[in-house]
Each structure stands twice: as structure tokens, then as C-alpha cells.
Amino acid sequence: MTTDPPAPDEEMTAFVERLARRRPELVRLAECLSLAADVERSLLRRVRLRFQPRSSSGLEAELWFSPLVEAAGEHSLQLDPVAATVLRRRLASRPREHVEAVWACTREAHAGAPAVTRWFEELLWVDVFPAAVPAAQLDGRLRRVLAAVGAAGEAADELGRWVLHYVPRLPPWLLRHENARRIQVVSCERLGLEPPPDPFPRPAVTDEEARALARRTVPVGVSARSDGLVLSRPPAPGSRTVFAPGARKVRLEVVSAYAGVPEPVRLEVWEDQSLRLRFVVVERLEADGRRVMTLAHPGSAEEVAAAISAEAGAVHCAVLLSEGAIVLHGPDGTPVGSVPTGADAPARRSLALSPGGSLLAWIEDGTVRQRDLTTGREVTVEQTGRAVVACHYPAGGGELVLTYEQQDPSDPGRPVWATDRGDIWARAEAGDGEAPEPGAPVLVGHAPWQVTSVARSPDGRTVAAVGGDARLLHWELPPGGEPVPRETRLGFFADRVFAHADGGWTVAGTGGPLTLTTEDGDRYFITPDTEDCATAGDLASWARGCVVAVARWPGTHDGGEAGLRRLADRLEAAREDGVDCLAVGPFLFTPSDGSQTPGARRVVHPPGWESFPDPGALLSEAHRRGLRILADIELTAVADGPGDPPVASVLGFVRWWLDHGLDGVRVLGRHVPRGLLTDLRHLVDGYDERVLMRVEDMSEPGTTTALSFSASCHVMAGSFVTTPFLLWADAHDANPTAAHTIWGATSLLLNAAGPGVQWGYPLPADGLGDERRRLAAAVLLGLPGCPMLPLEVLRETPVAGLLAVRRDHLALTHGSARLLEPGVPGVPALVREHGNETVLCLVNGAARAETRWVTTANLGGGPGRLLDLLEGSVTECPDDAPVPLTVEAGGVRWLQWLPPGPPRPGTFTRPVPGTPRVRASDVRE
Numbered sequence: 001m002t003t004d005p006p007a008p009d010e011e012m013t014a015f016v017e018r019l020a021r022r023r024p025e026l027v028r029l030a031e032c033l034s035l036a037a038d039v040e041r042s043l044l045r046r047v048r049l050r051f052q053p054r055s056s057s058g059l060e061a062e063l064w065f066s067p068l069v070e071a072a073g074e075h076s077l078q079l080d081p082v083a084a085t086v087l088r089r090r091l092a093s094r095p096r097e098h099v100e101a102v103w104a105c106t107r108e109a110h111a112g113a114p115a116v117t118r119w120f121e122e123l124l125w126v127d128v129f130p131a132a133v134p135a136a137q138l139d140g141r142l143r144r145v146l147a148a149v150g151a152a153g154e155a156a157d158e159l160g161r162w163v164l165h166y167v168p169r170l171p172p173w174l175l176r177h178e179n180a181r182r183i184q185v186v187s188c189e190r191l192g193l194e195p196p197p198d199p200f201p202r203p204a205v206t207d208e209e210a211r212a213l214a215r216r217t218v219p220v221g222v223s224a225r226s227d228g229l230v231l232s233r234p235p236a237p238g239s240r241t242v243f244a245p246g247a248r249k250v251r252l253e254v255v256s257a258y259a260g261v262p263e264p265v266r267l268e269v270w271e272d273q274s275l276r277l278r279f280v281v282v283e284r285l286e287a288d289g290r291r292v293m294t295l296a297h298p299g300s301a302e303e304v305a306a307a308i309s310a311e312a313g314a315v316h317c318a319v320l321l322s323e324g325a326i327v328l329h330g331p332d333g334t335p336v337g338s339v340p341t342g343a344d345a346p347a348r349r350s351l352a353l354s355p356g357g358s359l360l361a362w363i364e365d366g367t368v369r370q371r372d373l374t375t376g377r378e379v380t381v382e383q384t385g386r387a388v389v390a391c392h393y394p395a396g397g398g399e400l401v402l403t404y405e406q407q408d409p410s411d412p413g414r415p416v417w418a419t420d421r422g423d424i425w426a427r428a429e430a431g432d433g434e435a436p437e438p439g440a441p442v443l444v445g446h447a448p449w450q451v452t453s454v455a456r457s458p459d460g461r462t463v464a465a466v467g468g469d470a471r472l473l474h475w476e477l478p479p480g481g482e483p484v485p486r487e488t489r490l491g492f493f494a495d496r497v498f499a500h501a502d503g504g505w506t507v508a509g510t511g512g513p514l515t516l517t518t519e520d521g522d523r524y525f526i527t528p529d530t531e532d533c534a535t536a537g538d539l540a541s542w543a544r545g546c547v548v549a550v551a552r553w554p555g556t557h558d559g560g561e562a563g564l565r566r567l568a569d570r571l572e573a574a575r576e577d578g579v580d581c582l583a584v585g586p587f588l589f590t591p592s593d594g595s596q597t598p599g600a601r602r603v604v605h606p607p608g609w610e611s612f613p614d615p616g617a618l619l620s621e622a623h624r625r626g627l628r629i630l631a632d633i634e635l636t637a638v639a640d641g642p643g644d645p646p647v648a649s650v651l652g653f654v655r656w657w658l659d660h661g662l663d664g665v666r667v668l669g670r671h672v673p674r675g676l677l678t679d680l681r682h683l684v685d686g687y688d689e690r691v692l693m694r695v696e697d698m699s700e701p702g703t704t705t706a707l708s709f710s711a712s713c714h715v716m717a718g719s720f721v722t723t724p725f726l727l728w729a730d731a732h733d734a735n736p737t738a739a740h741t742i743w744g745a746t747s748l749l750l751n752a753a754g755p756g757v758q759w760g761y762p763l764p765a766d767g768l769g770d771e772r773r774r775l776a777a778a779v780l781l782g783l784p785g786c787p788m789l790p791l792e793v794l795r796e797t798p799v800a801g802l803l804a805v806r807r808d809h810l811a812l813t814h815g816s817a818r819l820l821e822p823g824v825p826g827v828p829a830l831v832r833e834h835g836n837e838t839v840l841c842l843v844n845g846a847a848r849a850e851t852r853w854v855t856t857a858n859l860g861g862g863p864g865r866l867l868d869l870l871e872g873s874v875t876e877c878p879d880d881a882p883v884p885l886t887v888e889a890g891g892v893r894w895l896q897w898l899p900p901g902p903p904r905p906g907t908f909t910r911p912v913p914g915t916p917r918v919r920a921s922d923v924r925e
Contacts, residue, residue: 256512282317314374782830
């Protein structure tokens, strides 16, 4: 770094020289003030009296309104930064004693000023004699300020505001220093501002490294809904939480998996803000439901139109966006043109595209507009005096058809329509069975929702309808007997359908899977849950497939109240561990005396439960962080022995906590009567989104006995469930007969749970070493239902990574499960499926690496790829050959089945060091 500063601005230098010849007293006074960050009236008076005692107070007023001042208020002024640089050069030419006296006067006047003001003035003093300050000392001063603005807390925010005020006023030679630039960038990042342009050529990594100093890990709520992606800070109740680097704002990029050209949408999510991003999806399907083309648009669409028999090179579909522009797409989904709109143009509606894709029509300000897409010219449309409410092109070709006010929408020009109740009608054609005559209305069928769009194939033999969910329903014509529709599942929520001449369909709607990318390169594959939620029974939505982290902190063995007190200090740490549900306690119920005589048994509540300070605030804070809290209650002592158990006391205790926001209860202990569980279930069901779990200590598998308790519990857990699956994972030395026996027992368990009850899988407390315990935890995390694992185990590698992957895949939390037939002993295979998502879970309990051969028929058929959700590697799977998958000794692999073709994730345009971790996140509405 050079110690010789460049010459100040020549124009300002010349101006000050001219002013000094005319008003030398004014310039001398300004020189003595050039070391001050701000010049208050008191400082101005002090400096004038000390260094120009013969002058009058009018000199102060003259300086106040002179061109040397950039800004002046009622109490203080600031010198123009360029003029101040020139004045400091002049001050440096004065005798050293005079210069040091000016500096001492400034320091004395501002001894009580904020630290950032004194720091700025120290740098101005360096500008007077730059050669006298070693480069290391100057760098140390800048680094101290950089560390201060990079610290956490509101004080650093306030410091950043002052820094952004002062730093641009530093001399140019100081602004060349990299740490001066970093100070600006860090301050801007803290406050959510874009840094000012850098006047000096510097590598882009300088700004990127500086921004990283201000970032922290920020939780962002993610909710994939039918009408778009919702991001929230702090995470909204019920949303999933992802973690991204940021400060006042978090920068994210979102790409739709259905986008033909995956251009990322850049978002900034601010503190205390919710942000919604919509994606319009259009999908072309063959008659058998096979996907041919998919495209996606960010934003909202008012209308979508499709050509039913588009010619080569013609427009396939048109999308009318909410801002009024019409975007045109070719047969492969790529944009081929647009019809822009002006800023004050009237709204457009009733978009129509001719069957061949050559003509486009819409209504604008009551006038029908038609355009020839091959020439780009307007085509005249004749209208009567009545108002036009809609327009469309006949499926068989011909001129544009207009619908006027008060015209019956079910007129003979419409071959199919739907009523508000979901009844679908069509016009009979020649040969349509028992229809009295062509053109007569025929009831096609009934949809389970209000129909938003209905279409009839050009050959008249099929009707399709959509209603805002992820189903396309088909009815054959003529209807025979009870009209049961055929169903095609979609990956988004459809509200429009169009028929094609080849028997296929174009379906349009919103949603679909997305890729969310953070600035540090983490990618989250976000999949909305398009499955019907009715299968969940009475189970709370958050509890479906949740992992229960069992917290037992030191000092809590004698009562759950101490555990809850410790919980208050550990909420943030638990959330950072990726935990969604914590079970704390246990609360120990004991008899009031040792006699246990019939009729004398009463319960002693856990100590301190009624005096716990503000439990509602604690539980609300947990919910704000996305955590659910369960209380463990141990009832063995009050369930054993003669007499009836103290039901009222137990219910009163549980009711008290539920009233304060507790999310549910886990009942522990032996021989808890079914009647007590039934009463607890009735109590819990009286509160929204609460659960009752029973952890039964059974020594032998008892599926039938356990299911008999299912009416009393939402989740039934115990070693009788866990043990068969641990044997299944550890059967590396089993003979084929034993392997099939274990496979049959585990399959029976998977098929036994009903829609309103889940299995729970507590990890055995004894008999497992560290390695076997981690393997057992990994096995349980792959199962449907509720794994129940100690909190300390969930923090271990690789269990923590498996927890994150499980939480972020609907197939692993909400999906069905089926075991593949035993292959190589020791490499069991479990397939989890939900909607269009399939995950293959492999576990190897052997002491050596083993290979499992898998065919595509096991996973959905057809060629595809297997993405390793833990490592990110991809295995190609041909349609006609088994694929070997090797699992290391004592290891697990989770692989997601993907269609053929390269992935198209969104990434930031700036290179980010390190390998991005591939994650997935899915959220149900």
C-alpha cells in the first residue's frame, strides 16, 4: 500500500486556493475543522476562539453557508468530503505543533462521541501524515471496525448505519484498502442493502467474502401449497424449516422442475416477511397418461389455451399472464414468442387458440382481438352490438365463435359441460347407445369436486375433467352402467384441460416440484403433497411420519418438570439438530402411600407441575421455532396393584398441560388399563392437532394385542414392533428359510397398521454398542410411522444426515412401504412410495460390503436413474437388466427413483466454494 496519497481533486484545489486568497480567515478556520467527522456549533465556536481569537462570530456564519460545506442542519454541519481532503493537505503544510494542537482540540471535544465517530476521525488524522502510520497499524484499525460490524446484535446494526454514513467520506487512498471495502459490504449486508459501486477494480470474491462475514444461519419456513410456494421468516406454523445463510434478508433461487428452460427466480426474504411465489404449469399427456411435454411459468396465469392438433412449427399453447402479456410456446414447451401489453392497456381475457395453432384470439376492453401467428398481423372479427363475454375456436376447425351476454352456456355449440354439483353432461352423437337422438344431453358421470374445466376428445368417445387437485378424470362415452372414471395422477394441481386430436390432453394448473437453492449452494427439492389427506384418519397432520426425539437431560430422571425447565434453554439447539418433535420427561406418577390397599390408592403428581413458570410461553416459543413438544408420563406405579387406577388425577394433569399448548402425550409403563387409555384418547381428541402415543413394554411380538389398543391411541409403539425390523436388518447370516420368515413377520407389521394409527419404533436402550445403535437408528428412520430415538443419537453421524433426508421427503414421512423379496441375505430392501416419489432404502447389517441387485420393475418400470440421497451420486438403470447396488458394511443407502435424463437444478450464477449438498424438502398444505 502506497503511503503517498494521490493529489486531491484539481477543480476543488483551485477553488480553495482562490477562496484562500480572498478569505484567508475562512479557509484557516475550515482547515482546523477538517479532522472532525461532524462539526457541532460548540466545536465550531471552540475552534474559532482557540485558533482565530481575533475573528468575530460572523466568521462562523460565513463558514456555515459557504461552498465548503456539504450539509448543514440546525445543530451541526459536515464539510464536503473532497473539500475536506484539500483542507487537510493544507493543514499538513502548517507547523507540526499547530497541526497536533488541532488534532488534540478535536479529540478533546469528541471524547464522549460514539466509538465509530472517533474511529473515523482517527482515519482522518492518518490522512494528514500517512507516512507516519505503519501499514500494519492502519490495517489493524480497519480490522477492528470490520469485526465490530460483523458481530451479532442490534448494536452492530446501529454501527453499520453510521459506518455507511462515514466510510464514503474517507479519502480515496484509504478507500482503496480492501478492508475499507469489506466494512461497507458487511454493513450493507447486515441492513439488507446493496453495497455501493466499487470505484476501484477489485476481484468479485472480495465482496463475496465480506458478505459472508455478516451472514448467519437463518431458518426459513417453506410451505408448498396448491397455489404456490410460501416462504416465511420466522417459519410460519405448520411449515417446514430450511436453513439458509443471510442477515436482514436471505437470498434464494427457485426453479420449477417442469421449466423447459430452467431460469431461476431470485427471491429476497426479509425478516418478519412472508413471500408467495406461484408457478403456472402446462403439461401435454398422451392418451395413456404418459407425459410428453411440460412447461412452467413463474407468476399467475389468467388464462391458458392449447392447440388440439398443432402443426409442425406452430404454437402449441398460449399463456395469458396476470400482467397482461401472452406467452406462446412450441410443441416442446420452449417459448416461441409473445404478445406484449402496454402499461395502461385494458385487461385481457377469454384466451383462445385455433386447433392448428395458427390463430390467437382474446377479448380486450370488450373488443375481440384476433392475430395470425404466422404473419403477426391482426385479423378482423365481426361483432354484433351485444357485449361479447367469451370466444373459442371449434375443435373441428372453422371460424372463431363468440358467446354474447345472456346466452345459454349449454347451447348446442358446446359438446360437454358441468354443473355446479359436479355432474358432467355431453351432447349425444350418432351411435351413442340409447340416446334418443343426436344432440340430446347425456349424463356422463359425477366428479367428486366442483369441476373447473371439462373437455371432450375430438372423436367424441372420451370426456376429461379437472377440479383443482392433482387428478385428471376420464369417462368413456357412451356411459354404461355406473360411470366410474379412470384417474391419471398429476404432479401439480390442475384447473384446466384441453383435448387433442390424437386422443391426448393438455392439462394446466399451478404448483409442481421446485428446486430451492441457497447462497452457500445447498439445494432443496421441494415437492407439494398432492395426495388425498383423508387417509390420515384422526392423526394430526404434523404427527404423520414424525421422528420423536426423546430428550433426557441430566437431573431429569426424577421428574419431567426439570426436563421442561432445561428445555427452555435448549430450543434453538434442538431445532438446529433438525428435530421437529421432542418428548421430554418422564413425569413420574406415584401412589400417595405404600400400602396400595384397595380403594385407598391415590396419585401424587410430579413435583412442581402446577408451579411451572408460564408454560404457555415456553410452548409458544417452541411452536414458533417449528418444534412440537410431547410429555412422557410414566404410569407403571399407579397401574399395578389392586383397585382402580386414579383416572381423574391423570386426566387432570394431562388436561392442564394441553390447555397450555402441549402437543401430545406419550404413555409409558406396564399394564396401563385400556379404559384409562380410552379416556385419555377422548380427552386428547377434544383439542386440535394433538396426539396420544402408547409405548408398550411387551416382551413378545403381539400384533393382534397391539392393534386392539389402536382405537385408544394414535401411535402404538414398543419393542414388539422394533425387534422384527432390527432382525430383518441384521439377517446377514440367516438361511433362506429364516430370511423369508423374518420378511413375512415384518411385512405383516407393515400391513397391519390402520389409516388412523401408526407404529412407533423406540430404539432399544440396552444391548447395543455404538455402531450397532447407529445402524439400528438408521433402520428405524427408513420405516413408516414414528421412529422414537434419543436426542443424542440423532446428533451423531450419519444419523443426523438421515434425519434431514427423511424430513425432506414425502415418500419417507407420508409414503406407503413394501418390502422387496429377500435377495442377498443382509441387504434387505424397502420401497417407500408417495404420489410420484419413490425411495429405495437398503441396509447392510453384515460385517462386509454386500451387493443388492434391483430391477426397474421393483421401482416403477421403464428406464430411469437412482439418486443417492446421502452422497449425491446417480446410477443409471436400463429397462432390461438388473442393477447392482453395493452397501458398505454396517451401512445404509437411500436412493430416489428419477425418470431418465439429466437433473436440472437451479444454482446461483456466482460460483460458491465447496460441493453443494443435495437435499429435498416437501411440505403438505
